[in-house]
Amino acid sequence: MAEHTLLTQRPAWAALQSHFQGLKAAHLRDLFAADPGRGTRLTAEAVGVFADYSKNRVTDETLKLLFALAGECDLKGRIEAMFGGEKINITENRAVLHTALRAPKGAVVTVDGKNVVPEVHEVLDAMSAFADRVRSGAWKGHTGKPIRSVVNIGIGGSDLGPVMANEALRFYAQRDLTFRFLSNVDGTDFAETVRDLDPAETLFIVCSKTFTTQETMTNAESARAWSLATLKDPASVAKHFAAVSTNAAKVKEFGIDTANMFGFWDWVGGRYSMDSAVGLATVLALGPTHFRQMLDGFHAMDQHFRTTPFEKNVPVILGLISVWYGSFFGAETAAVLPYDQYLKRFPAYLQQLTMESNGKRVTLGGAEVDYQTGAVYWGEPGTNGQHSFYQLIHQGTKLIPCDFIAFSKSLNPVGRHHDLLMANVFAQAEALAFGKTAEQVRADKVEEWLVPHKTFPGNRPSNVLLLEKLTPFALGTLVALYEHIVFTQGVIWDIGSFDQWGVELGKALASRIVPELEAATEPDLKHDSSTNALIRRYRQGKK
Numbered sequence: 001m002a003e004h005t006l007l008t009q010r011p012a013w014a015a016l017q018s019h020f021q022g023l024k025a026a027h028l029r030d031l032f033a034a035d036p037g038r039g040t041r042l043t044a045e046a047v048g049v050f051a052d053y054s055k056n057r058v059t060d061e062t063l064k065l066l067f068a069l070a071g072e073c074d075l076k077g078r079i080e081a082m083f084g085g086e087k088i089n090i091t092e093n094r095a096v097l098h099t100a101l102r103a104p105k106g107a108v109v110t111v112d113g114k115n116v117v118p119e120v121h122e123v124l125d126a127m128s129a130f131a132d133r134v135r136s137g138a139w140k141g142h143t144g145k146p147i148r149s150v151v152n153i154g155i156g157g158s159d160l161g162p163v164m165a166n167e168a169l170r171f172y173a174q175r176d177l178t179f180r181f182l183s184n185v186d187g188t189d190f191a192e193t194v195r196d197l198d199p200a201e202t203l204f205i206v207c208s209k210t211f212t213t214q215e216t217m218t219n220a221e222s223a224r225a226w227s228l229a230t231l232k233d234p235a236s237v238a239k240h241f242a243a244v245s246t247n248a249a250k251v252k253e254f255g256i257d258t259a260n261m262f263g264f265w266d267w268v269g270g271r272y273s274m275d276s277a278v279g280l281a282t283v284l285a286l287g288p289t290h291f292r293q294m295l296d297g298f299h300a301m302d303q304h305f306r307t308t309p310f311e312k313n314v315p316v317i318l319g320l321i322s323v324w325y326g327s328f329f330g331a332e333t334a335a336v337l338p339y340d341q342y343l344k345r346f347p348a349y350l351q352q353l354t355m356e357s358n359g360k361r362v363t364l365g366g367a368e369v370d371y372q373t374g375a376v377y378w379g380e381p382g383t384n385g386q387h388s389f390y391q392l393i394h395q396g397t398k399l400i401p402c403d404f405i406a407f408s409k410s411l412n413p414v415g416r417h418h419d420l421l422m423a424n425v426f427a428q429a430e431a432l433a434f435g436k437t438a439e440q441v442r443a444d445k446v447e448e449w450l451v452p453h454k455t456f457p458g459n460r461p462s463n464v465l466l467l468e469k470l471t472p473f474a475l476g477t478l479v480a481l482y483e484h485i486v487f488t489q490g491v492i493w494d495i496g497s498f499d500q501w502g503v504e505l506g507k508a509l510a511s512r513i514v515p516e517l518e519a520a521t522e523p524d525l526k527h528d529s530s531t532n533a534l535i536r537r538y539r540q541g542k543k
C-alpha cells in the first residue's frame with residue numbers, strides 16, 4: 001500500500017482549495033467568451049469515445065492541479081498495481097483483475113505466481129461452444145426440443161451487467177431466443193418470469209459468484225421445482241440448468257452438473273464481472289463473435305487507461321473532474337443520460353458499479369474521511385428524462401454534473417428521428433452551460449414578474465461522450481471507461497473501491513428475522529420496539 005498522507009493534507013489539495021475559491025463563481029459563459037479555443041481544446045479521444053469536457057467548471061489551471069493531485073496520490077502506481085495483479089482489495093486480500101478477463105490470448109497476467117490468462121480463455125472457449133450449441137438448436141432439452149427461452153437467475157453484479165448488455169446489444173441478438181432476468185426474491189418476479197414459458201424449452205442459468213446469495217438460491221430452487229413439476233425426471237436438470245460461479249462445491253450440491261458450470265475467480269468483483277462467465281446470457285444472445293468484440297472494446301480502453309498520459313487519458317480526466325465536483329463543489333449526485341434507447345439500463349448498471357465501489361466513508365488506512373466520496377449516480381435515457389426531471393437540473397438549487405452519451409449513427413435510422421434525438425443532446429448541454437439571462441428573457445417581451453421564472457442560470461456542467469455507433473466494441477469501451485473513472489476516483493479519495501461490506505449487515509439481520517416471520521407460534525422478539533411491532537403486525541396481517 002502507498003504511504004498514507006491524508007488527502008486533505010496533500011499540497012495539490014490545498015492548492016485546489018484556494019483555486020476553488022477563485023473559480024467557484026466563474027460562469028461557463030465567461031470562460032467560453034474568454035477562450036475561443038476552449039470547445040475544441042478541452043476534449044480528448046479514446047478508442048472511438050470522443051469526450052467533450054469543455055462545459056465543465058474547470059480551467060487549464062484546475063486540470064493542472066488535478067493532474068498534480070493524481071501524481072501525489074500515485075495514480076500511475078495504483079493503475080500498475082491493479083493491472084499487475086497486486087492484492088489491492090486489501091480488506092478481502094484479493095487481486096482486482098477484471099482487466100485480465102479481456103486480455104488477449106498470449107498475454108501474461110500473474111496472480112500468486114500463476115498466469116491467469118489461459119484459464120480465462122478456456123472458460124471463454126467453453127462458453128462459446130455452449131452458446132453455439134444452444135443457439136443452433138443442437139443442445140436439446142430433456143424431451144428433445146431445442147431451447148427457446150433463457151432465464152438468467154442472479155442479482156447485483158450477477159444480473160445488472162447481463163441485463164444491461166443484453167438490452168444494449170439487442171440489435172445484434174438472435175431474435176428467436178427469448179431472454180429473461182430473474183433477480184428479486186419477491187415471488188412476483190419469479191411468477192411473472194416463468195408464467196408463459198415451457199419448461200421443456202427453457203434453460204436456466206444460475207449465476208452467482210458465491211452460490212450462496214439468498215435471493216438467487218431461492219429463485220433457483222423455485223425454478224428447479226417448476227421445471228421438475230413438468231419434466232418429472234431429476235436427470236432433466238442437466239439439460240435445463242447451467243451455473244456460473246466461483247464455487248464448484250455449492251454448484252454440485254445444488255445438483256447442477258459441473259460440466260455445465262462456467263467458472264470465474266475471486267479476483268473478479270461481482271460488479272466488474274459482466275465480461276466473465278457472468279456474461280453467459282450475453283454470449284447466448286449475441287453469439288461468441290460479438291461477445292469477443294465487446295471484450296476487445298474493454299481491452300482497448302484498458303490499454304488507453306494504462307498507457308496514456310493523464311493529460312489525454314479520458315477515464316483519468318473524467319474521474320478527476322468528478323472528484324472536483326464531489327469534493328470541492330459538494331455535488332452529491334451525478335446524472336448519466338444516454339441518448340440511445342438501447343442503453344436504457346446503463347444508468348442502473350452504473351449505479352452498482354459506482355455506488356457499491358465508492359460508497360465508502362473510511363480510507364484504506366481506516367480513518368474517517370473529511371471530504372465527500374462517491375456520488376449518487378442516476379439517470380434515464382434522453383429524451384424521456386427531459387420531460388420529467390431535467391427541470392430540476394436546469395433551474396433547481398442543486399448542482400448535478402451530467403454525462404450525455406450519444407452516437408453519430410443510429411442503429412435504426414427512421415426518417416428524421418436521429419437528427420432530432422441528437423439535436424436534443426447538443427441543446428441540453430448548451431442550455432445547461434449557458435442558460436438564458438434575465439436580459440435575454442426580457443428581449444422576448446416577457447412580463448417583468450415572469451422574468452425570474454423564465455431565467456435559466458446556466459453554469460451547470462456536463463460532459464458529452466460522442467461515439468460513432470453502438471456496437472459491441474463501443475459498449476465494451478464505455479463500460480471500461482466508467483470502471484476506470486471509478487478506479488481513478490477511489491485512488492484520489494484513498495478508499496477501497498473493491499469491497500462492499502455495507503451490504504452485509506442487512507443480509508445478517510434479514511436471516512435473523514426470517515425464522516421469526518415463519519415461526520408457528522409467537523416468537524420471542526428482541527429487536528427495537530419499531531421492528532418488533534412491524535413483525536407482529538406482519539404476522540397478524542398474513543394470516
Ligand code: F6P
Binds near residue numbers: 157208211216270503
Ligand atoms: O450483496 C451484494 C453482492 O455481494 C454484490 O456485490 C454482488 O454482485 C451480488 O451481491 C451478488 O452476489 P453473488 O454473485 O455472489 O450471488
